[in-house]
Amino acid sequence: MKKITLALLLPLALAGAAQAKEGGDQYPNGAEAREMVGALPPPGDYFINYAGYYSGTLRDRSGDKVRFGGREAKVNATFDALRYIKVTHTKILGADWGWHVIVPLVHQSMDFPPLGGRGSRSSVGDITIDPLVLGWHFGDWHAIAGLDINLPTGHFDKDDSRKSVGANYYSYEPVLALTYRNQSGFEGSIKLMYNIKTKNQDTDYQSGDEFHFDYWVGQHQGPWAYGLGGYYLKQTTDDKYKGRSVAAVDGVYGEGRRGQVFAIGPSLSYTSKRGISFIGQWQHETMVENRFAGDKFYFKLITAF
Structure with a gap:
């Protein structure tokens, strides 16, 4: 038990945005699982609000629940990420140039038996910036490329992972988003990302790099979209x-503790006559290895200033 506990404390101490990012992810997976994610809007100022809730239990490399003396490690988090997007009139390589910043607010509650049970923390999470967002349009096809930079701005406690809301390291994330939407209203969108992490200097622990993507497939019908x-x-x-x-460690975690997750769920959105979009989503996690596994609920609002 002591060996397993020690092995868990280090990676869990890196948990970003309160496990709303599932085990150290500074990017909240599923945030961009929505329609038109690959289409940069016209020049202007835009605001997106990602409000949500996540609840999950820790899993090992086989996807089984990890128990400590019969007790499970659990986490739940309520989060609200505020995103500002500026699209300029400047063209670069034939693309519209924009930039954005994301500021997450998080309340985390984690029940981790080796640390004595439940602990919680509310804090600003790790802020994301991207000074170079490029968007192209090719008829029914759209594309966006960028480089997100995640900053270690969230609260971090190296002695108590239950109270760490930030990852305490920088990471760099090339982004490519694509959208296809035809005249009948059918759409497929995907946002591809590769997260490159730096070392946590306070713990001398470096989490592994990750390939990940958000996706959405569905149909537009009048002001509604579902998928x-x-x-x-x-x-x-x-x-x-x-x-x-x-x-x-004891056959529970594989060498290198590589994580994996796949999530899917329904999505419904409505766009008002004023162009304000409201999106509700449920995303259920499966195929989970060496991470928390659970359910995520999103309510998103998109509007132009």
Whole structure:
């Protein structure tokens, strides 16, 4: 039990945005599982609000629940991410140029038996900026490319992972988003990302890089749109401690503790005559390895200033 506890404390101490990002993810997976995610809007100022709730239990490399003396490790989080987007009149490589910033607000409550039970924290999470967002339009096809930079602005407690809302490291994330929408209203959208992490200097622990994407497939009908959306994540490099891959522990966690998750669920949106969009979504996680697994609920609002 002592070995398993020690192995968990380090990666869990890196948890970003209160496990609303599921185990250290600074990007809230599923945030962009929505329609027209690959289409940059016309020049102007835009606001997106991502409000949501996440609840899950810790899983091992086989997807089974991890227990400590018969008790499960659980987390739930309420979050609200505020995103401002500026699209300019400037053209770069034939694309519209824009930039954005995301500020997440998080309340986390984690029940982690090795640390004595439940603890909680409310804080600003890790802020995301992107000074170079480029958008192209090709008839029914649209594309966006960018480079998100995640900043270690959230509260971090190296002695108590239950109270860590920030990851305490920088990460850099190339982004490519694509949307196809035809005249009949059918649409498929995907946002592809690759997260490259730096080391947490306070713990000498470095979480592995990850390939992940958000997706949405559905139909537009008048002011309504309905479909299925979710996300997929696959860790591509090992977690490392003091420069060495983290070893397997008692057969519960594989070498390097590589995580994986796939989520899917229904999505419904309505756009008012004033152009304000309201989106409701449920995303259920499956195929989970070495991460928390559960359900995520989103309510999103999109509007122009």
